[in-house]
Structures are given as structure tokens and as C-alpha cells.
Amino acid sequence: MAAQQSDGPADPVFGITLPPGYRDWTLITVGTVGSPVSDIRAKLANPLATTAFRQGTIPYPDGSIIVRLAWRQTMSAENNAALLHEAFLQNVSPAAIEEFLNGTIAAGTPTNVQVMVKDAKRYASTGGWGYAQFTNGQPAGAAVGTSCFPCHVLAKSTDYVFSRYSP
Amino acid sequence: MAAQQSDGPADPVFGITLPPGYRDWTLITVGTVGSPVSDIRAKLANPLATTAFRQGTIPYPDGSIIVRLAWRQTMSAENNAALLHEAFLQNVSPAAIEEFLNGTIAAGTPTNVQVMVKDAKRYASTGGWGYAQFTNGQPAGAAVGTSCFPCHVLAKSTDYVFSRYSP
Numbered sequence: 001m002a003a004q005q006s007d008g009p010a011d012p013v014f015g016i017t018l019p020p021g022y023r024d025w026t027l028i029t030v031g032t033v034g035s036p037v038s039d040i041r042a043k044l045a046n047p048l049a050t051t052a053f054r055q056g057t058i059p060y061p062d063g064s065i066i067v068r069l070a071w072r073q074t075m076s077a078e079n080n081a082a083l084l085h086e087a088f089l090q091n092v093s094p095a096a097i098e099e100f101l102n103g104t105i106a107a108g109t110p111t112n113v114q115v116m117v118k119d120a121k122r123y124a125s126t127g128g129w130g131y132a133q134f135t136n137g138q139p140a141g142a143a144v145g146t147s148c149f150p151c152h153v154l155a156k157s158t159d160y161v162f163s164r165y166s167p
Numbered sequence: 168m169a170a171q172q173s174d175g176p177a178d179p180v181f182g183i184t185l186p187p188g189y190r191d192w193t194l195i196t197v198g199t200v201g202s203p204v205s206d207i208r209a210k211l212a213n214p215l216a217t218t219a220f221r222q223g224t225i226p227y228p229d230g231s232i233i234v235r236l237a238w239r240q241t242m243s244a245e246n247n248a249a250l251l252h253e254a255f256l257q258n259v260s261p262a263a264i265e266e267f268l269n270g271t272i273a274a275g276t277p278t279n280v281q282v283m284v285k286d287a288k289r290y291a292s293t294g295g296w297g298y299a300q301f302t303n304g305q306p307a308g309a310a311v312g313t314s315c316f317p318c319h320v321l322a323k324s325t326d327y328v329f330s331r332y333s334p
Contacts, residue, residue: 023334024217026191030209030238032199033250034270035263042197042209050191071197071333079329082318083200096202103201107333151249162246166238166274167190 008137013145014130016117018137019046022067026050029166032073032105040107041070043163049118053165059128060159064118074108075101112140114148116161127152127160175304180312181297183284185304186213189234193217196333199240199272207274208237210330216285220332226295227326231285241275242268279307281315283328294319294327 006020025044032040045053049064080101112135120128131148133140152160175184192211199207212220216231247268259267279302287295298315300307319327 024193027194027209027211027236029274030197030207031243031246031274032207032270032272034267036267038270040197040199042194044194069194069333076198076329078322079198082321082329085318085321100201100203103199103205105199107196107198110334151252154249154252155245162243162249166236167277 009139011132011134011139011145012142014117014123014126014132016115016130016132016139018113018134019065019067019115019117022046022065022115025067027166028053028066029163033070038073039070039111040073040105041068043068053163058159059120060118060161062119062121064116066116066161066163068114070111070113071107072109072111073105075104076106079106080104111135116148127156129160176306178299178301178306178312179309181284181290181293181299183282183297183299183306185280185301186232186234186282186284189213189232189282190236192234194333195220195233196330200237205240206237206278207240207272208235210235217332220330225326226287227285227328229286229288231283233283233328233330235281237278237280238274239276239278240272242271243273246273247271278302283315294323296327 006017008017010017022044025046028043028045028050030042044067046065048061049066051057052060052064083104084097112133115132115134117130118128119130123130126149129152131145133144152162155162177184189211192213195210195212195217197209211234213232215228216233218224219227219231250267250271251264279300282299282301284297285295286297290297293316296319298312300311319329322329
């Protein structure tokens with residue numbers, strides 16, 4: 001069973017398009033990736049995949065879709081002003097304030113959107129998942145799509161999915 | 168108009184309960200807060216508030232609810248193994264790898280859930296918003312609820328909301 005697809009442009013390797021409505025899907029987890037990637041990211045999943053995440057269903061059923069959003073790390077002066085206003089930062093040292101601010105990140109400009117689509121038969125040669133990346137709605141070239149599976153194979157025991165559901 | 172409320176325990180200041188179904192609401196944005204808070208967090212919003220975020224509607228309409236999830240920052244050995252496997256880290260220095268790993272955070276144990284509910288009349292004395300915090304479903308004491316507005320007043324120009332929608 002193929003997952004519902006949008007009418008937008010498809011990636012050249014797996015034929016995946018940006019799925020309709022994905023931006024309103026359930027949040028699975030969040031993370032950051034350090035320099036030189038330096039992003040802050042969120043994983044969303046469609047209802048089928050969300051249920052599998054929550055129940056620990058392995059393998060994920062056909063039709064599961066996982067989307068990774070990411071943004072440049074930025075510092076929010078407004079956020080920091082508010083946070084420094086909090087009581088716990090009263091009477092603390094400049095070094096402690098610097099450490100606090102250095103660890104405080106807001107989401108800036110979006111980078112790209114990555115998509116995993118489960119179709120055990122169609123994508124049998126890559127663990128049953130197809131992979132695609134979109135920047136401003138445009139799919140990346142074939143070199144990007146083929147670069148995903150060599151890392152995801154490390155997560156074979158969890159059906160090639162690195163993310164865990166964060167309650 | 169009061170927002171839909173669950174049957175769980177209400178906070179003692181604003182009478183807010185954990186809203187039903189909030190964990191499936193739309194992701195607004197993500198962030199981290201530095202030491203000593205050291206968390207990674209996500210803001211979700213109900214459909215009414217999500218539309219206001221996306222359209223830049225100020226003030227937010229009555230019934231808007233914003234939820235802040237947060238988790239302890241953790242390092243995922245599995246994530247890191249995969250990330251280090253990526254081509255961009257081939258032939259880089261140990262110092263660069265250390266910087267990369269230090270900036271790479273996964274979501275660990277959940278800390279608490281904070282909720283903002285818009286009701287311009289009921290919560291007129293605190294900018295039209297009520298504030299509550301829940302740990303394992305239990306509301307915090309009055310000291311926590313009353314500590315929210317003194318910071319949120321700094322965001323008066325955006326109806327006391329710090330978050331911006333991250334596309």
C-alpha cells in the first residue's frame with residue numbers, strides 16, 4: 001500500500017513527494033545536531049506511524065511516514081531577556097549567565113525537510129523505506145536520496161528508524 | 168469562551184486542567200534552555216491558536232491554548248554513531264568531532280508540561296492568559312502559577328506569547 005502522496009514534485013530515487021498536511025502531524029521527538037550541521041530539529045509522523053511509535057510496533061506498517069523538520073540554531077534576544085528575568089538567574093555569576101545563554105537555542109530559518117515512507121515491497125532494497133529531502137518544496141538530487149540508507153542501516157533493530165517517541 | 172477542559176486535576180491559581188488530546192496538536196516551534204535548566208522543548212498549540220500563530224493574529228482569540236513540552240537533554244550513543252558515520256565527518260579532527268558531539272542533543276526524560284489558556288475576561292489581570300504547570304499530570308502549587316506572568320509581560324506586544332511559528 002502506497003502512502004497518500006501530494007501532487008508536488010517527487011524525488012528522483014524513491015518517487016516520494018511532500019505528504020499533504022504533514023506540518024500538522026504529531027510530534028515524535030526533538031533534537032539538535034552539532035557543528036557543522038548546527039540545527040535544531042523535530043520529527044513528526046502521520047497517524048499510522050505515530051501509533052507504531054507509541055506502541056513500539058516493529059516493523060512499522062506500510063503507509064507509515066516520518067518527517068524531519070530542521071531549522072538553523074539561533075539565539076533569541078527576546079527569549080534570553082525573558083529567561084534572564086527568571087528568579088533562578090538572580091545573583092548568579094557572569095560565567096553562569098554565559099553558560100546559560102550559550103545553551104539556549106531558538107529555531108531560526110528552516111533548512112530542509114526529510115521524509116521516510118514505508119512500503120516494504122516497493123522499497124525492499126532499502127529496508128522497506130524510501131527517503132527524500134526537500135528544500136523550499138523542491139526535491140534534492142539522486143546523490144542525497146541514496147545517501148540515507150547507509151546510515152539508517154545502523155538502526156536495523158528498530159526497523160531503520162533512529163527516533164524514539166518522547167512522551 | 169472557555170477552552171475545552173479535561174477531567175484531570177486543575178491548577179490552584181487559574182483552574183486549568185491538561186487539555187484533552189494536546190499531545191497530537193500542531194508543533195509551533197522548538198528550542199533548548201541552557202544550564203541549569205538544561206532542557207530541550209517544544210511548543211504545541213490547538214487548532215485555534217495554530218491558525219493565529221500562522222496568520223500572526225494579535226491578540227490570540229479566546230480558547231487558544233499553547234502547551235510547552237520539555238525533556239532533559241541527553242546524548243544518544245545510537246544517534247551519535249549514526250551521525251559520525253555520515254560522510255561530512257570523515258577525515259575531520261578529534262576536536263571537531265568533540266564539538267559536533269557536544270552540540271548534539273536528544274530528548275530524554277520528560278520534565279513537566281506548561282499550559283497557557285486564553286480567556287480575555289476570566290484572566291484579565293494576567294494579560295488574558297491563564298498559566299499552569301503539570302508534572303506527571305499533577306498541577307504545581309500556586310507559587311509556580313503566579314510566577315509566569317511577571318516574565319510573559321515582557322512579550323506584551325505579541326499578546327504575552329514568546330514563541331513564533333517555525334515553518
